[in-house]
Amino acid sequence: MEEVVGLLKDEAQCDTMPLEWMKSAANITINLTADALLRVSIPVGPNQKPEQCRRFRQTQWQLLDSNLPAMNNTELETEPCLDGWTYDQSVFTSTxxxxxxxxxxxxxxxxxxxxxxxxxxxxxxxxxxxxxxxxxxxxxxxxxxxxxxxxxxxxxxxxxxxxxxxxxxxxxxxxxxxxxxxxxxxxxxxxxxxxxxxxxxxxxxxxxxxxxxxxxxxxxxxxxxxxxxxxxxxxxxxxxxxxxxxxxxxxx
The missing domain is CATH 1.20.1250.20 (MFS general substrate transporter like domains)
Known part of the structure; x- marks a missing residue:
């Protein structure tokens, strides 16, 4: 799970792994890569980078299917960062x-x-x-x-x-x-x-x-x-x- 918690490639995104959600979906997310979890949890902004202040209200598992046509993120329901943010510490442990x-x-x-x-x-x-x-x-x-x-x-x-x-x-x-x-x-x-x-x-x-x-x-x-x-x-x-x-x- 450490890879999942430290999933960020940008400065910060919404925390997508509240404890109770992790417990209920552990059998699904345990084999997900960081990029995959980011894709199904965080919408992409106009700059083609993950949003820093919004997340999907529901996990969009269908986005993992590469055979599906590209979807418009604006059609999917989002919400603010209710559980705080997760920061990328893969390079810098402190700032x-x-x-x-x-x-x-x-x-x-x-x-x-x-x-x-x-x-x-x-x-x-x-x-x-x-x-x-x-x-x-x-x-x-x-x-x-x-x-x-x-x-x-x-x-x-x-x-x-x-x-x-x-x-x-x-x-x-x-x-x-x-x-x-x-x-x-x-x-x-x-x-x-x-x-x-x-x-x-x-x-x-x-x-x-x-x-x-x-x-x-x-x-x-x-x-x-x-x-x-x-x-x-x-x-x-x-x-x-x-x-x-x-x-x-x-x-x-």
Whole structure:
């Protein structure tokens, strides 16, 4: 069935394989090629290419008979794409649209340095963890694609801020001789996280539940971050000397 689901030769056409239809017609379509299924399901437009916004209301099996004379598609009843669209991923598994959303979000996240210099590293990090958790829950249940893209954009901005602020907290709070080790450990931790993501994805096959599993731990991390002391270096440079002394006494 993978060949059938990935049947498209153009950018996108109506999804012609809703689950219940596949179950009821599996004995018919199992041996169909992708081109044949496309022919009986999607009308041909004026440019002699499959329509992207219409599909046949009923599967036109007679179109598979090469002995029949050519039929005018306008005589056959059609309907809009009621079950969404299927995209051709035979060449590109992702597109510039999906990649650009994340990259643009990462770019937005780079402005967090200005905010952290004004309000502190710790508060901004806690807020980013909480916001990511909230956005992640909304992302898992996004009802429309435009909202999905907006949430993905904002989540990428939070990830960028979390990554940069975590490194800043480590580097500003330790001696310079430990900086190479901490930067290396940070990079390795992200790589290990991607490996664990693969394991988690294998265990949780529903992407809604997977997204929830990724978002909910951020609330616990935010709570843990609340117990981290603000950097003495930032407190001194912003004139909060009493707070800096208090943090030094805690350390001592």
């Amino acid at each position: 510039i649209v999906t990649e650009t959303i994340s990259i643009a979000g990462n770019l937005l996240g780079t402005v967090n340095g200005i905010l952290s210099d004004r309000f502190g590293r710790k508060p901004l990090l806690v807020i980013c963890f909480l916001v990511y958790g909230i956005l992640g829950i909304c992302y898992a249940f996004a009802p429309i694609f435009s909202l999905y893209c907006i949430l993905r954009f904002l989540m990428s901005a939070c990830v960028s801020a979390i990554y940069s602020k975590s490194i800043v907290l480590l580097l500003e709070g330790t001696s310079s001789k430990w900086h190479p080790a901490f930067v290396t450990a940070t990079g390795l931790s992200w790589s290990a996280g991607l490996e664990l993501l693969g394991v988690l994805t294998y265990a949780i096959r529903d992407w809604h539940m997977l997204q929830l599993a990724l978002a909910l731990p951020f609330f616990t991390i935010a709570l843990f971050t609340c117990w981290i002391s603000e950097l003495v270096h930032w407190l001194v440079t912003t004139g909060k000397t009493e707070c800096a002394l208090g943090e030094l006494q805690k350390i001592g």
